[in-house]
Amino acid sequence: MNAPVALPLGCDAPKIRSERGQRAVFCGLTGIVWLHRKIQDAFFLVVGSRTCAHLLQSAAGVMIFAEPRFATAIMEERDLAGMADMHDELDRVVGQVLERRPDIRTLFLVGSCPSEVIKLDLAKAATRLSQRLAPDVRVLAYSGSGIETTFTEGEDACLSALVAAAPQQAANAPEQLVVVGALPDIVEDQFARLFSELGIPDVRFLPARRADAAPALGPRTRYLLAQPFLGATATALDARGCSGVVAPFPFGAEGTTAWLSAAAEAFGISPQRVREVTALKENRARVAVSRHAARLEGKRVMFFPDSQLEPPLARFLSRELGAEIIEVGTPYLHGRWLAPDLALLPAGTQIVEGADVDRQLDRCRAERPDLTVCGLGLANPLEAEGLATKWSIELLFTPTHGYEQAGDLAELFARPLARRELLEV
Amino acid sequence: MQLAMWTYEGPPHVGAMRVATAMRGVHYVLHAPQGDTYADLLFTMIERRGERTPVTYTTFQARDLGGDTADKLKTAITDAYERFQPQAMLVGASCTAELIQDDPGGLAAAVGLPIPVVALELPAYSKKENWGAAETFYRLVRTLAGSKGATPPPPPPCGEGEGGGGSGEGQARERRAASPAAPCSEPPPPLTPPHKGEGERRPTCNILGPTALGFRHRDDVAEIRGLLERLGLTVNVVAPLGASPADLARIGDADFNVVLYPEIARTAAEWLKRQFGQPFTTVVPIGVGATRAFVEEVASLAGLDPTPILADERTRLPWWSRSVDSNYLTGKRVFIFGDATHAIATARVAASELGFKVVGLGTYLREFAREVRAKAEELGIEALITDDHLEVEKAIAALQPELVLGTQMERHVAKRLGIPCAVISAPVHVQDFPARTSPVMGFEGANVLFDTLVHPLMMGLEEHLVAMFRDDFEFADGALPSHLAGHAPMDAPPAEPAPDAGIVWEASAEQELKKIPFFVRGKARRNTESFARQTGIAAITVETLYDAKAHFGR
Numbered sequence: 010m011n012a013p014v015a016l017p018l019g020c021d022a023p024k025i026r027s028e029r030g031q032r033a034v035f036c037g038l039t040g041i042v043w044l045h046r047k048i049q050d051a052f053f054l055v056v057g058s059r060t061c062a063h064l065l066q067s068a069a070g071v072m073i074f075a076e077p078r079f080a081t082a083i084m085e086e087r088d089l090a091g092m093a094d095m096h097d098e099l100d101r102v103v104g105q106v107l108e109r110r111p112d113i114r115t116l117f118l119v120g121s122c123p124s125e126v127i128k129l130d131l132a133k134a135a136t137r138l139s140q141r142l143a144p145d146v147r148v149l150a151y152s153g154s155g156i157e158t159t160f161t162e163g164e165d166a167c168l169s170a171l172v173a174a175a176p177q178q179a180a181n182a183p184e185q186l187v188v189v190g191a192l193p194d195i196v197e198d199q200f201a202r203l204f205s206e207l208g209i210p211d212v213r214f215l216p217a218r219r220a221d222a223a224p225a226l227g228p229r230t231r232y233l234l235a236q237p238f239l240g241a242t243a244t245a246l247d248a249r250g251c252s253g254v255v256a257p258f259p260f261g262a263e264g265t266t267a268w269l270s271a272a273a274e275a276f277g278i279s280p281q282r283v284r285e286v287t288a289l290k291e292n293r294a295r296v297a298v299s300r301h302a303a304r305l306e307g308k309r310v311m312f313f314p315d316s317q318l319e320p321p322l323a324r325f326l327s328r329e330l331g332a333e334i335i336e337v338g339t340p341y342l343h344g345r346w347l348a349p350d351l352a353l354l355p356a357g358t359q360i361v362e363g364a365d366v367d368r369q370l371d372r373c374r375a376e377r378p379d380l381t382v383c384g385l386g387l388a389n390p391l392e393a394e395g396l397a398t399k400w401s402i403e404l405l406f407t408p409t410h411g412y413e414q415a416g417d418l419a420e421l422f423a424r425p426l427a428r429r430e431l432l433e434v
Numbered sequence: 435m436q437l438a439m440w441t442y443e444g445p446p447h448v449g450a451m452r453v454a455t456a457m458r459g460v461h462y463v464l465h466a467p468q469g470d471t472y473a474d475l476l477f478t479m480i481e482r483r484g485e486r487t488p489v490t491y492t493t494f495q496a497r498d499l500g501g502d503t504a505d506k507l508k509t510a511i512t513d514a515y516e517r518f519q520p521q522a523m524l525v526g527a528s529c530t531a532e533l534i535q536d537d538p539g540g541l542a543a544a545v546g547l548p549i550p551v552v553a554l555e556l557p558a559y560s561k562k563e564n565w566g567a568a569e570t571f572y573r574l575v576r577t578l579a580g581s582k583g584a585t586p587p588p589p590p591p592c593g594e595g596e597g598g599g600g601s602g603e604g605q606a607r608e609r610r611a612a613s614p615a616a617p618c619s620e621p622p623p624p625l626t627p628p629h630k631g632e633g634e635r636r637p638t639c640n641i642l643g644p645t646a647l648g649f650r651h652r653d654d655v656a657e658i659r660g661l662l663e664r665l666g667l668t669v670n671v672v673a674p675l676g677a678s679p680a681d682l683a684r685i686g687d688a689d690f691n692v693v694l695y696p697e698i699a700r701t702a703a704e705w706l707k708r709q710f711g712q713p714f715t716t717v718v719p720i721g722v723g724a725t726r727a728f729v730e731e732v733a734s735l736a737g738l739d740p741t742p743i744l745a746d747e748r749t750r751l752p753w754w755s756r757s758v759d760s761n762y763l764t765g766k767r768v769f770i771f772g773d774a775t776h777a778i779a780t781a782r783v784a785a786s787e788l789g790f791k792v793v794g795l796g797t798y799l800r801e802f803a804r805e806v807r808a809k810a811e812e813l814g815i816e817a818l819i820t821d822d823h824l825e826v827e828k829a830i831a832a833l834q835p836e837l838v839l840g841t842q843m844e845r846h847v848a849k850r851l852g853i854p855c856a857v858i859s860a861p862v863h864v865q866d867f868p869a870r871t872s873p874v875m876g877f878e879g880a881n882v883l884f885d886t887l888v889h890p891l892m893m894g895l896e897e898h899l900v901a902m903f904r905d906d907f908e909f910a911d912g913a914l915p916s917h918l919a920g921h922a923p924m925d926a927p928p929a930e931p932a933p934d935a936g937i938v939w940e941a942s943a944e945q946e947l948k949k950i951p952f953f954v955r956g957k958a959r960r961n962t963e964s965f966a967r968q969t970g971i972a973a974i975t976v977e978t979l980y981d982a983k984a985h986f987g988r
Binding site: 031032033034035036037038039056058059060062063064066067068076077079080081082083084085086088089095098099101102105106122123125126127154155156157159194195198202289290293294296297300367384385386387388389390392393412413416420 | 437557
């Protein structure tokens with residue numbers, strides 16, 4: 010049980026099915042809600058409609074900001090009349106933003122459905138503005154539109170833009186490890202310590218907390234994904250000559266050890282050394298997880314598609330907490346990166362890529378799972394039908410990766426069940 | 435392009451959703467890209483509804499743009515009709531779908547449903563949420579009431595949805611029975627008048643304007659309905675909140691209309707006046723004075739005597755405001771911003787019922803600029819008509835009021851400027867959809883307003899005391915004055931328990947501890963130290979910290 014997990018890539022285990030229909034998911038713009046906290050000197054300017062602005066404030070507006078680091082340039086009727094003055098308008102709005110926030114070093118122009126449909130060239134605008142504003146501010150562009158991106162794919166698109174803009178690694182630079190995916194600061198620090206103990210020095214993170222701390226990239230870079238939704242970023246890294254390490258994602262005691270082991274192996278570190286570093290911590294994580302096992306053991310769990318975190322989380326629930334997985338919905342499945350996690354799911358687990366929300370609700374009502382992991386548009390309605398739910402967005406907004414958070418992650422799933430036991434009204 | 439950190443109103447299709455969600459037996463098919471379903475959360479989370487919104491989205495993606503988006507819409511219309519069996523359907527486009535021009539109305543007509551279908555034209559790049567709600571309500575009323583008897587809602591084809599076959603209605607009722615806690619907006623009680631005079635018909639009215647996601651609409655309706663019934667009126671239909679298409683069909687039966695929210699109901703009320711000769715009320719009953727005027731207006735429309743009600747107001751605001759404790763409120767400088775109805779009414783209450791000095795008044799609703807300008811002129815100030823919150827912020831900063839009465843957006847500004855603030859208008863967040871009864875209309879609404887408007891000032895006084903006695907051991911930096919964090923310093927950590935003298939914290943562990951949010955940091959410190967004592971550890975390392983965390987849980 011304690012041995013690092015081998016990575017069987019043969020696929021006889023889960024059944025993967027595609028479904029198309031109405032999708033109750035967020036668009037990629039939502040990524041801004043956490044990315045703007047992670048990248049502290051960046052500003053996210055959405056070029057879109059009032060709907061986009063409304064989405065952002067509905068998601069983030071319950072926090073009272075003295076100074077938000079995101080905004081929307083709302084296109085109006087006169088903008089749609091002619092494309093030429095759209096770019097002038099954009100320049101004017103960017104000027105307004107920078108006048109208000111002179112401390113900004115990276116400005117992201119974020120594409121939306123309306124801007125993509127009218128084919129407003131934000132990449133070109135970013136290049137033009139970068140030239141004008143260099144060296145104080147660099148301007149990057151990516152799309153967070155709903156037609157192209159689902160929820161966490163917004164981060165994927167943002168990181169892809171950062172990869173493309175990253176400096177080139179010197180030819181004689183030492184080999185470096187880059188961990189990819191926005192992680193809570195405390196988790197990032199724990200991982201940095203672990204890699205250093207393993208003997209991988211100078212591990213870097215993407216995105217970095219500030220623009221000037223971004224890692225240089227090149228053929229002497231190995232990268233390790235910390236999140237399963239980063240397929241495009243991985244492709245962009247490959248294009249820069251970096252090479253990826255495939256591993257189960259670092260959720261739970263088992264997942265974290267497997268993830269660290271894969272990186273260690275890539276850097277030629279012996280399994281014995283890995284055991285020395287991880288054994289106690291892994292055990293500690295197991296202790297923390299076991300506190301919640303009784304509540305989830307044998308419970309039937311169903312995942313609605315949301316963030317692409319569903320397959321690794323289902324693996325954690327099934328293997329470390331003994332839950333029975335009825336169905337794992339995921340908006341998209343990056344086969345190459347998810348293979349190790351899928352291989353660890355019980356044979357026959359039903360994976361559904363894409364969605365038809367009404368039909369999935371029919372299945373959910375027929376199955377009546379003990380716990381349904383779903384978005385906030387469905388959670389209260391399902392609760393009102395007597396089904397326990399775990400709202401899935403929290404799984405992204407809480408530190409969940411690594412050994413020290415394994416217990417917290419288990420608790421996130423146990424809490425709704427515990428609450429139902431507590432309430433007498 | 436307009437730079438917006440915050441927007442006062444959503445797009446017009448959200449207004450249409452507010453009408454559809456408020457009603458029963460209406461389904462809305464919205465041509466929209468993947469992701470626009472975020473709007474469901476406004477209803478399930480902010481308003482805490484226990485049912486899904488009655489909206490089917492086409493959720494098209496980039497790969498659909500090749501040409502079959504129109505087909506996708508037709509399929510969505512057919513599927514939604516079959517699944518939800520509504521009595522009437524709305525079809526329309528969101529901002530992105532407006533660009534690809536699939537003509538939802540034409541496609542819906544081509545599908546040929548056996549129920550009334552209202553095609554919505556909501557220009558997303560020039561109009562906004564309230565306009566969308568008003569237009570949708572007007573179109574529904576026009577379609578369903580305009581041809582009385584011509585489009586009776588058909589019985590449900592398959593006998594499942596009993597009682598008129600409303601989409602959510604039957605299901606929702608069953609669900610409520612199965613799970614008594616299921617929260618949702620109460621349908622109005624059956625329309626049987628409490629008593630009938632001997633052969634004499636009681637005058638009747640409709641209540642128009644309340645929607646889903648309306649600021650205090652739920653309780654305003656209950657309050658005003660009670661007031662009207664005490665006056666001797668029978669309420670015919672409340673719409674859109676709680677009404678079905680069948681209810682809208684008999685909207686013309688009432689003698690007159692009570693327009694509670696002109697932003698949403700005035701267009702429909704004007705049409706009803708033309709069509710059925712129904713007059714409508716013009717006074718919005720927010721505040722004691724306005725409620726009195728409203729009672730008199732309604733009484734005159736209904737031919738009833740207002741004196742019994744006016745002699746029995748059941749409001750405490752006048753005495754609370756006259757009591758000496760309120761002396762210090764005199765001349766407090768307030769800035770007021772919101773939708774037109776609430777801004778104007780609050781200005782009246784602030785100036786004439788609480789004795790504040792209104793130094794700024796404005797609205798984000800351009801359609802109602804004239805009314806707001808008139809009120810501002812009366813108060814001797816210039817109205818601020820803008821939907822740009824940065825302009826509002828500038829005005830507030832320049833005026834330096836002692837109290838800001840506004841929307842959720844003004845809470846941001848007030849926090850930044852350190853000014854006490856209360857919310858009097860949408861847009862609002864979840865905390866302004868309270869569990870307790872809290873109307874702002876009618877005589878009870880006046881009580882609520884007194885508390886709401888004065889409360890943050892009390893907190894302001896408390897803060898002043900903190901400022902006078904800076905080294906106070908109890909109210910140190912970061913300790914929140916009481917419940918309102920809106921204008922309290924949050925940067926400095928609160929006082930933590932003194933570290934245990936017998937135990938040493940390594941610098942790295944201490945540093946790690948600081949990364950834990952301040953409100954749980956104290957507990958983490960205590961837990962770690964007691965863990966160290968139990969296990970005989972003399973110096974706490976990062977490892978000990980996490981050992982303790984794993985040992986105790988959170």
